[in-house]
Amino acid sequence: MAFTVVGKSVARVDAIAKVTGQAKYASDFLERNMLVGKILRSPYAHALVKNIEVSKAKALPGVEAVLTYKDVPQNKFATAGHPYALDPKHRDKEDRTILTNKARFVGDAIAAVVATDELIAEEALKLIEVEYEVLEPVFDPEEAMREGAPKIHEDCERNIVSSTGYEIGDIEEAFKEADYIFEGQYETSIVQHCQLENHVACAYVDSDGRIVIITSTQIPHIVRRIVAQALGIPWGRVRVIKPYVGGGFGSKQDVCLEPLVAAMTLAVGGRPVKLELSREECMIDTRTRHAIRYKIKTGVSKDGKLIGMHIIAISNTGAYASHGHSILMAGGSKFRVLYPMKALKYEPYTVYTNLPVAGAMRGYGSPQITFAVECHLEDIARKLNMDPIEFRKKNLVQVGYVDPLNGNVVRSCGIRECIEKGKELIKWEEKKERYKNQTGYRRRGLGMACFSYASGTYPAGQEIAGARIVLNQDGSIQLQIGAAEIGQGSDTVFAQMAAEILGIPVDMVHVISTQDTDITPFDTGAYASRQTYITGMAVRKAALEVKEKILDFACSMTGIPAHALDIKDQNIVYKDTGNVVMPLSEVALRSYYDLVSAQPITSDVSNNARVNAYTFGATFVEVEVDIRTGKIEILEIYNVHDSGKIINPQLAEGQVHGGVSMGIGYALLEQMLFDEKTGKPLNNNLLDYKLPSIMDIPEIGVAFVETFEPTGPFGNKSLGEPPVLPVAPAIRNAVLDATGVAFNRLPLYPQRVFEKFKEAGLI
Amino acid sequence: MAFTVVGKSVARVDAIAKVTGQAKYASDFLERNMLVGKILRSPYAHALVKNIEVSKAKALPGVEAVLTYKDVPQNKFATAGHPYALDPKHRDKEDRTILTNKARFVGDAIAAVVATDELIAEEALKLIEVEYEVLEPVFDPEEAMREGAPKIHEDCERNIVSSTGYEIGDIEEAFKEADYIFEGQYETSIVQHCQLENHVACAYVDSDGRIVIITSTQIPHIVRRIVAQALGIPWGRVRVIKPYVGGGFGSKQDVCLEPLVAAMTLAVGGRPVKLELSREECMIDTRTRHAIRYKIKTGVSKDGKLIGMHIIAISNTGAYASHGHSILMAGGSKFRVLYPMKALKYEPYTVYTNLPVAGAMRGYGSPQITFAVECHLEDIARKLNMDPIEFRKKNLVQVGYVDPLNGNVVRSCGIRECIEKGKELIKWEEKKERYKNQTGYRRRGLGMACFSYASGTYPAGQEIAGARIVLNQDGSIQLQIGAAEIGQGSDTVFAQMAAEILGIPVDMVHVISTQDTDITPFDTGAYASRQTYITGMAVRKAALEVKEKILDFACSMTGIPAHALDIKDQNIVYKDTGNVVMPLSEVALRSYYDLVSAQPITSDVSNNARVNAYTFGATFVEVEVDIRTGKIEILEIYNVHDSGKIINPQLAEGQVHGGVSMGIGYALLEQMLFDEKTGKPLNNNLLDYKLPSIMDIPEIGVAFVETFEPTGPFGNKSLGEPPVLPVAPAIRNAVLDATGVAFNRLPLYPQRVFEKFKEAGLI
The missing domain is CATH 3.90.1170.50 (Aldehyde oxidase/xanthine dehydrogenase, a/b hammerhead)
Incomplete structure (x- = not known):
C-alpha cells in the first residue's frame, strides 16, 4: 500500500517544544x-x-x-x-x-x-x-509462601495474591511422549523504570x-x-x-x-x-519491575521439536498487589505464541513480600519470561548439540496460528526474516567460524534471542480508544485523542495517520497533547504497546469520517459524486485523474459560513477493538568477555523487528534504541538492592543504582522486517515495549557462547560473573 | 409544557467560583x-x-x-x-x-x-x-458629511461609511393619505459600556x-x-x-x-x-455606544393609526467603522415590527468623525431608535389628545405578522399583556387621576415605552451554534459549548436545558466554561441576545442525541424498546408508568466497559438556526421632578417582558435589573464628553463619567408575561439586551407627563433639565 505521510520520518510534533523547554509538564503547573x-x-x-x-x-x-x-x-x-x-x-x-x-x-x-x-x-x-x-518481615517470595510466614495482608492466604494459571493440552502426557526432558531455573532482578x-x-x-x-x-x-x-x-x-x-515505562x-x-x-x-x-x-x-523465578521443565523430541513445557513462575510483587498477577499472566500469555507446543502448563504464583511494590514496566512480564525461555532453549539446543537458531526455527509459529486460549490469530509474522536479517547484519556464520577455538582471557561470542509480543491487551483487557477531529476554516485540523503522549512519539504518528487520510501535511494537524478527562475522548491510556495499533484505529476512523463529510460537502457544492472525489495535497481532486476540483480550504470555509448548509465538520469517535496482533523480533549480539575482570563488552548489537508497517522509521528506531539500552542495563548492570535483614533500600538513587550511561551503550543496530498486519490501522503492530524483550537473553547466550558458562540469574554484573567463572574453573 | 429544571431559579453554576474569587479571568493567566x-x-x-x-x-x-x-x-x-x-x-x-x-x-x-x-x-x-x-478634526457627523470636510479615511466619500437603507411601501403616498403629519428630532449621547x-x-x-x-x-x-x-x-x-x-455588553x-x-x-x-x-x-x-440623531416624520390617520414614517438616522461611528452601519441597520430593523405600518422609509447615515470608535453595545442600535420612536409616538399621542397607551395599542403588531423585508414571523407576542401588567403594577389609572392637577416645584408623572427586539441576527447574520456532551460513568455529563459565558448566566441556562432533557440534576452537568477555539464547538459568540435561543437549540439537539443513545443502549441491555423508555431522576424509566428500569449510571458504566458493545456516549452537534423570534416588553415608570434643581427621582419603575418561556426566573430578573440600571444611566446621567476643539476626552474615568451608583438606582420591579415561542428550544426568546431598550423613553415620557416639557436629547441630567425648564418658563 502506498502512503504519502505514513512511513516517513517526519519530525516529532513536540520536538521544538521539548528541546526549547517550552513544553509544560505537571511540575510546571503554576x-x-x-x-x-x-x-x-x-x-x-x-x-x-x-x-x-x-x-x-x-x-x-x-x-x-x-x-x-x-x-x-x-x-x-x-x-x-x-x-x-x-x-x-x-x-x-x-x-x-x-x-x-x-x-x-x-x-x-x-x-x-x-x-x-x-x-x-x-x-x-x-x-x-x-x-x-x-x-517480622519477609522478602523472598518462596519464604513468604511457606506456612507460618509473616502475614502481610490479613485476608491473604500464604501471601499469595493469586496462583491462577493455565494448562494447554496434557503436560504429563507430553512429557511421556518426549524423547528428552530438560530442566532449568532462571531468575530476574528487581529493577526500576528510572524515567x-x-x-x-x-x-x-x-x-x-x-x-x-x-x-x-x-x-x-x-x-x-x-x-x-x-x-x-x-x-x-x-x-x-x-x-x-x-x-513512564509503566511506572x-x-x-x-x-x-x-x-x-x-x-x-x-x-x-x-x-x-x-x-x-x-x-x-x-512508585513501582519496580517484578523479580521472577522460573522453574522450567521441557520435553523435546529427537528431531528437536518442542513437545511440552511446564513453567513454574514465582513473582515477587512486593507489599501491595498493584498489577501483580496480571503481569505474570501477561508474560505467560504473550511468549507462548512464538513456539506453539502440544502442551504447555503455566503455574504462576504472585506473592506479597515486604519490599517496594512491583508493577507495570515496559514489557509487562515479558522481559522476564523471555529471559527464562530463551536461555532455556539455548541450553537445550546446546545439550542436543543442535544449532540454537536452527532449533528455534524448527519450532517457530506460522501465519494462521490461533492461540488456543485467547483465540488471537497470527495474521502476520516476519520472525524468520528477522532471524535471517539479524544473522546477516552481525555476520553470524563468518564470526561463528572465526571464534570457534578461542583461548586466552578475552573471548568473543555470539548470542541471539527471539520474542513474541502482542499489540494491546485484547482479550484480557478491553481495548477502547477515542479520537476527535475538528476541521478548521483553512483546512487544517485539531486532533484530540484520549491516548497519552508520554515521550514515545504517539502524537506524531497520530498526526501522520490523520494527515495521510485527509491529504494534508503533518504541520496542518494540530495535536491537542494535553489529555483532560472532561473533554478528551475516552481512552484507557499508554500501556501494552497499544496506542499506534489500538488508538490508531480510532484516529483512522475519525479521519475517515471527516474525509467523508468533506467529500459530501464538496459534492453538495459541485455536484460531483463523493465517490469520484479524493483529497490530495490540500485539494479536492478527481479520484481517477487527480485533477484539482477546488482547494480543501474552500470546502472548509464554506462548511462554516454557507448561509444555508453550514455545518462545521468534526468527528468524535470511539473504537472498541476486539482484536490483537502479534509482533515478533530478535536480538543478535556479539560480546567480548574479560574473564579476569568479569567485564562484558558488547561489540555489536542488532535488534530486528517485525512490527508490521513502520509509521515513522526514525521514531521507531528511537524506540528500539531506548528498549535495547534498557535491555542492556537489565542484562548487565541494574538491580535494586535491599538490606537482607531490614529490607532497607541500599541503592535507591541514581548514583548507587547502576543505570547504564551513554558510555555503557554501544552503537545499536536497528532493522525492520515490514510485514503488513491486516488488522492494524495502517498495517502496523506494536513496537513500544518489544525492543527490551530479547536483549538480556541474547547477551546471556553470547556470554555462554564465548565462555561456556551459563548465567541463569540477572544481571551479569562483574562480581557475579567473576565468581561464576572462578566456580567454573576458568580462572 | 411541564418542565422539571427549566423554569426553576437554580443557582448560577459559577456562583461560588465568582464570589470566592476562584474564577479565573484573562488577567489571572499566569x-x-x-x-x-x-x-x-x-x-x-x-x-x-x-x-x-x-x-x-x-x-x-x-x-x-x-x-x-x-x-x-x-x-x-x-x-x-x-x-x-x-x-x-x-x-x-x-x-x-x-x-x-x-x-x-x-x-x-x-x-x-x-x-x-x-x-x-x-x-x-x-x-x-x-x-x-x-x-483639522471633525467631531459632528453632519459636519463630517459636508463637502470639503476633513477626510478621515482616504477611500471614503464625505466620511460616510454607508447610507444603505430601505423603504417599505411608498412613503410619499402614505403621507398623502395621512390625516396628520408630525415631525420630531431626537438625539442620543455617546456612552460607554463600563463593564x-x-x-x-x-x-x-x-x-x-x-x-x-x-x-x-x-x-x-x-x-x-x-x-x-x-x-x-x-x-x-x-x-x-x-x-x-x-x-462585555458588546464592548x-x-x-x-x-x-x-x-x-x-x-x-x-x-x-x-x-x-x-x-x-x-x-x-x-475600545468601543462606545453610537450617538445617533434621528429626524422623524410620521403620517397618522384621524383614528390614530400610523400610516407611514420616514426616519433619517445619522450615526456618529467615530474614527473607524467597527460595527458601524450594522448597528444602524439592526436598530432600523428590530424596532419596526412593533407597529407595522403601510410605509416606512429608513434613511441611515453612518459617519466617521475624529472621536473614539463606536461599536456594539447592549441593544445594538435599538436603545437609540426606541428612544426616538417612543418619544415621538408619545408626542404624537399628546398632540392628538389621545391616551398614549391607547394610541400605541391601536398600532401594535399581531401574532402571524411577517416582516416584509426579512421574512421573520411573529409567532408569539405578549406585548398587550405586558402593557396591562405594567399598568396594573404601577397603578397607572389611579396615579394618573391623582397627579392630574399638580402645582409646586416637585411634580410627579407617569411614563411608559414599549419595544420589540429579535433573538439573534437571522437573516442578517448567520446563526450557527455548537454543543458537545460527554456522558460520564456516573451518569453526570460534561457540556462544552462554543457560546461565551460573559457574566450573563448562559452556562447556567445551558446546564438547565441539558439537565431537563437528560433527567439529571443541574449539579451533574459540568459546564466547560472556558472556550478554546482548538476544541470548543464552533459558535459565533455572545451577542444579539442570541445564546439562550440560538445556542439553546444546539444544547437541546446535543442533549437529545445523548438521550437517544442512552435509551438505545438501555434497550440493548434490556430489550425494552427505546421508544417505551425515558430518563427521570437519574433513572431509566418506563415512559408511561414512570416505573424504574435501572439507574442511568448503570447504562453509563456499561457504555464504557461492556466488553462487546462499549461505546462511550457523546454528542458533538452544530445547529444552523435559520429562524428568529421577536421579543417584546415595556417599561412603566413614575418620577418626581424637582423643577428648581433639575433633579429627576425615579419613584417606581417596572419592566415587563415577553421573552417567551423564562428558563431561570432569578437570572432573568438579574438581567432585567442590569438592563434597567443601564437604561437609567442612559436616561439621566451618562455621556462621554470631549473638548469641542481638540476632541480630547474630558471624562474617560469612573470619577468624572457619571455611571449610576447603587444610590442612584431605585428598587426595580420585574415581571414576565410568559408566552411560548414555538421556535425557541424551550419556548424561550431573547432577554439579554431588551431590558435596556424602553427605559430612557419611558423616563423621558414620565418627565413630560410631570412637567409638560419634552426632552428630545439624552441624558436628562440636572443642568440640561434645569436649563430647559427655564426656557419653558417653569422657573
Missing part, C-alpha cells in the same frame, strides 16, 4: 500560593502503627494540614492502570488505602503534611511522632466542588476512576489533566500519588497542593 | 516571566505621523521590543464581531491596521512597547519621539509556531479569524482561549487588543506578553 505536600514514610519493612501524634507538626507555623490514616477515607482500592471491569472477578486486588496504619515495606506512606513550602513540610514530618510495633521525570501531581478543588488533578500519568481516565474510588465519590466529580509527561500506568494529593487538597479547603516525589522516593514508592 | 505590553497613543484627534524615533526607547534596559506601523503587517482588517461572510459585499469595512501612521482620534494607537514590567514599559513610551502633522473587567489579552507562541491568545472576549472564534486576517496567516495557526469574562464583541498582542508576542520570539488596558484606555480605545 498556581498562586500553591501548597506543598510531603509524605512520612515507615522506616520498618513490616510494622504496626500503635500510636501517632501529630500535634507538634500541626502547631508548626506554615503547616496547613497533617494527615494520617484517621483523616482519609479508608476505602480499599486497587492502583493498577487497567480499564474498569464490570465483572467483579476481573477487577484488580483492592488492597490499598490512601494512608496506612500498617507499614508493609520500608517507605510505606504513614502520614502526610501540607505546608506553605517544602522546608516547612520537611520540618513538620520530623515533628510527627509515631510509635511502631515492629513485625526522566519523577512522579508529580498537583490538585485543587474547582468551583463546583470537583477535584482537579494535574498529574504526570500514562492513564488519565483511569486515574479519574481510581481517585474517585479511593475517596468514595462519584467518578464525574474528579477531573484529571495530563500535560506532557517525561517518560505511571499506576495510580501512585493521585488519591493522596486529592486528599491533601480536600484537607486544605480545596487550595492547590503539589506533591512531587524525589528520585529516592520514586525508586521505592 | 506565566513565568510574562512581559508587559503598552500602547503609545496619539494626543491629536487627527494627525499624520511624519517621523517616529524609537531608538531611545529600545535602548532602555528591560525593553524587549518597540513596535510602530513599520513593524507590523499592514493588512487592513475589520474588527466587528460578526461571522465571516462568504459574500464580500456582506463583510465589515476593513479600515484598520494593527498600528497606524495616521491618528484618527485622541488615543489612536501609534506605537507599542513590550518590556519586562509595567513601569519600564511606561517609561519607554515616554522615550518614543513622534513628529506629527496635525490635521467590570477592563479589556485584557495575553499571548504567546506555542510549540508549533501557533499564536495562542488568552483574552477577555465575547467572541473567541471570531477573534481567531480576525487576528489571522490582521497578521495575514492561516486561521488555523491562531488559538484563542476565553476564560471567565467580567462583562468585547469586537477585536480591540488581540491583533496587537499577537504582534507583540511575535516581536519577542513568542514569549508571553500581557496587554491590559486601564479604565481610562478602555473608555477611549
